[in-house]
Amino acid sequence: MSSHEPMEPLSPSYLASDLFGYQAALTDEESEIILRVRRFLAEEVAPRANEFWEKGESPRHLLPRLAELDIVGLGYEFDGRKPHRKVLTGWLGLEFARVDPSTGTMFGVHSGLAMSSISILGSAEQRDRWLPAMRRMELVGAFGLSEPDGGSDVAGGLSTTARRDGDDWILNGSKRWIGNATFADLVIVYAKDEEDGEVKGFVVEKDFDGFRAEKIEHKYSLRAVENADLYFEDCRVPGANKLENANSFADTGKVLRLTRGGVAWSAVGVMIGAYEKAVAYAQEREQFGKPIASFQLISDLIARMAGNVTACLGLAMQVSQLQDQGIYRDEHAALCKTYCTTRLREVVGWAREIMGGNGILLDYDVIRYFVDAEALYSYEGTSQMNNLIVGRGVTGFSAFV
Incomplete structure (x- = not known):
């Protein structure tokens, strides 16, 4: 290898940015799924990612193609098919975010938050009723927990209420930041029961009276995710749409614990996307008669990015393996999420720095990663709330107030 040739991947199927070869932990079947998705993203998502981001529209035309890829709901059991490992579903999140975090979020909200709510908290009848159609993308899901005046106090601060009325439930209140909700067929909504004060989960269908979704405008991160404000005005929900096993916020936490690790995988994917763009730019961009990759300051930034990518990928891999082994705890999810997203901010900033003025042009992609981060x-x-969870797990003392 000559002095100016880049390092080759450890395997032709690996990403060049996977310097330590973490993909080797995947089985042959899992690697084939990853490569199939990687090709799809390169051919059908990457060419139009900036277009949809700039328009602030979700690439809904991809929904049937995602169904054809047979990757929806891989973490759940269907028709006797065993659920795939969290290592695979996590890596899928990485691949999506590496190309377009917005498309990855659109997919993750449906296949992760919405489907996992039904899979974990629904009855057998409810799983049979909704999950097969969601797997085929005939029904698109959204997840409604966040509220306009809520934030880190969500565990005890839900203002959306549910009141039993005969066999039905009546919902009142509002939700905010709900991805996919402008076009979703089903929204998983969490509300506080007026009778016992506990958080219950409901499947709200788009045509229910008293329910409406309004797209949030002027959003400049994950622009191609159509987040919405949701409004419930005496919205009547049939008793059969109340998730049977969603009866407390602790139950809701079972879903969040799984998906928090998925955010870390997405963070690694965004890091890799920005890192790869910056490396390619440094190899091609010339100043003072030579590529800027030959400058010490640029090489230092690239090495720092590579270190963050490698460390965070290893952390995400280990968290998924803990999930697969059934020994995954809240502090694992919290540490992985807060550490990876903090390092993400560093990586996208350094990538933007390497590109100089061109770094703020959408044509070069990095500014999209920068704000999506x-x-x-x-x-x-x-980050602060997750750090408190980690501290509680390590010391046994809670610093929450």
Whole structure:
């Protein structure tokens, strides 16, 4: 290898940015799924990612193609098919976020938050009723927990209420930041029961009276995710749409615990996307008669990015393996999420720095990763709240007030 040739991947199927070869932990079947998705993203998502981001529209035309890829709901059991490992579903999140975090979020909200709510908290009848159609993308799901005046106090601060009325439930209140909700067929809604004060879960269908969704405008992170404000005005929900096993916020936490680790995988994917763009730019961009990759300051930034990518990928892999082994705890999810999204901010900043003025042009992609990183940093628990969860797990003392 000559001095100016880049390092080759450890395997032709690996990403060049996977310097330590973490993909080797995948089985042959899992690697084939990853490669199939990687080709799809390169051919059908990457060419139009900036277009949809700039328009602020979700690439809904991809929904049937996602169904054809047979990757929806891989973490759940269907028709006797055993659920795939969390290592695989996590890596899928990485691949999506590496190309377009917005498309990855659109997919993750449906296949992760919405489907997992039904899979974990629904009855057998409810799983049979909704999950097969969701797997085929005939029904698109959304997840409604966040509220306009709520934030880190969500565990005890839900203002959306549910009141039993005969066999039905009546919902009143509002939700905010709900991805996919402008076009979803089903929204999983969590509300506080007026009778016992506990959080219950409901499947609200788009045509229910008293329910409406309004797209949030002027959003500049994950622009191609159509987040919405949801309004419930005496919205009547049939008793059969109340998730049978969603009867407390602790039950809701079972879903969040799984998906928080998924945010870390997405963070690694965004890191890799920005890192790869920056490396390619540094190899091609010339100043003072030579590529800027030959400058010490640029090489230092690239090495720092590579270190963050490698460390965070290893952390995400281990968290998924803990999930697969059934020994995954809240502090594992919290540490992985807060550490990876914090390192993400560093990586996208350094990638932007390497590109100089071109770094603020959408044509070069990095500015999209740069601002999209801010949403990942904030959602599924702020860095500070996740740190408190970690501290509680390590010391046994809670610093929550």
